[in-house]
Amino acid sequence: MAYYLTDGIYPKWATFIQSISMPQGPKAVLFAQRQxxxxxxxxxxxGVLQARFAIIKNPALFWDKVKIGKIMRACIILHNMIVEDERDGYSLVDVSEFQHGEDHGNSHVDFTYSTDIPSNITNMMDARSRIRNRQMHQQLKDDLVEHIWRRFGHGDDNN
Structure with missing residues (x-):
């Protein structure tokens, strides 16, 4: 199951993995630090990408993963190109003519793409139950703690 790294304000659902607020023992401490x-x-x-590209500010709930991935990669590439260009400097160009005032939210978002959306109410309710399952949440978190420990917890040379 996919998951998101979150802070403590999110519910304890299987898809949200919070840090450990008061870690006890080296495994929990390492997990909390890395998370x-x-x-x-x-x-x-x-946040940097959202500030620069309006398409990332819009909800992507109904887009398929492939399209979201392509959009994110394109924005990252464009961002890196912009940063590189700015680093080289272009003081001979008056950039004020290219800058816009307030963002009026005129970006078009195409909501016609969708995959992985449950086809009926039964599937939707089943997915909702799995996501909100606290035992699944705890098992995933325990598995991640163990994974982080196995990967990075064997001395300072791996950190």
Whole structure:
């Protein structure tokens, strides 16, 4: 099951993995450190992309994963190209003529693409139950703690 790294304000659903607020023992401490660091990095990077590209500000709930992936990769590539161009400097160009005022939300979002959407109410309710299952949430979190420990917990040379 896919999951999202979150902070403590999210419910304990199988798809949301929070840090451990008061970690006890080296495995829990390592998991908390890595989860919090990665979550902050992702939030920062996503915030930069949202600020630059209106398409990322819009909900993508009904888009298929392939399309979302292509949009995100395109935005990351464009962002990197812009940063590289700005680093080289273009002081001879008056950029004010290219800058827009307020964002009026005129971006068009195509909601016609959809896959992986449950085809009927039974499937939808089953998916909802699995996601909200607290035992599944705890099992996934325990599995992630063990995975992080196996991958990074064997001395300082792997961190």
């Amino acid at each position: 919090e660091a990665i979550r902050k990095d992702v939030e920062r990077a996503f």
